[in-house]
Amino acid sequence: MKAELLAKLLPSSCDMSSIRSKSNDSITSEDVLIKISYARLNNNELYYVLSKFLDDESSRGKMYYNLIEDLKPVFNNQESNELVSKYVQAGITESIIIKCPFCNGTGVLLFKTSVENCPHCKQGDFIYNNLIRSSFVGVKEKDFDKEKYRKVMEKLQDIEISALDKLGDV
Ligand SMILES: [Zn+2]
Numbered sequence: 001m002k003a004e005l006l007a008k009l010l011p012s013s014c015d016m017s018s019i020r021s022k023s024n025d026s027i028t029s030e031d032v033l034i035k036i037s038y039a040r041l042n043n044n045e046l047y048y049v050l051s052k053f054l055d056d057e058s059s060r061g062k063m064y065y066n067l068i069e070d071l072k073p074v075f076n077n078q079e080s081n082e083l084v085s086k087y088v089q090a091g092i093t094e095s096i097i098i099k100c101p102f103c104n105g106t107g108v109l110l111f112k113t114s115v116e117n118c119p120h121c122k123q124g125d126f127i128y129n130n131l132i133r134s135s136f137v138g139v140k141e142k143d144f145d146k147e148k149y150r151k152v153m154e155k156l157q158d159i160e161i162s163a164l165d166k167l168g169d170v
Contacts, residue, residue, distance in 0.1 A: 029054065035167065037168070043062070045101075045163035048063055057159070067088045067155065067156075071151070074155075075151075080132075090137045094128045095153065099126065100121030100125065100126040101120075101126065102118055102126075103120070105124035107124040118149075130144055
């Protein structure tokens with residue numbers, strides 16, 4: 001488990017001594033799960049935290065299906081399920097995947113004779129733009145509906161803010 005993700009999951013203001021594992025001083029995933037269990041997260045908040053910070057694929061899938069249902073009214077129920085799902089899938093990816101997949105989050109690409117800054121990210125954080133987003137959705141950039149995408153991202157941000165708030169209060 002990545003230390004920086006744990007640092008995000010566990011706000012610095014919280015007292016770590018009470019959740020420290022007995023065997024050593026490092027924080028284990030069990031410690032994190034205990035903290036999560038006390039935070040009274042709702043389903044989507046729990047799935048969000050588990051998929052973003054603990055790379056849990058099955059939580060990601062459950063959140064995906066919930067969000068498609070939740071967002072249908074936002075899409076005015078006019079759109080095909082398939083299109084709603086694609087926007088939701090793309091939004092979840094942007095919300096959850098921070099690390100650049102091209103350089104593995106290092107920010108540099110290694111070539112035989114040189115090292116170059118990775119053009120796909122900013123110091124390892126993947127750069128999302130509308131071209132990338134539209135390719136995730138599976139449409140041409142000109143057909144990409146920014147307003148719909150914004151609504152998906154807003155929903156995800158609300159879930160993240162609420163989840164981190166509750167975790168911070170534990
Ligand atoms: Zn990169």
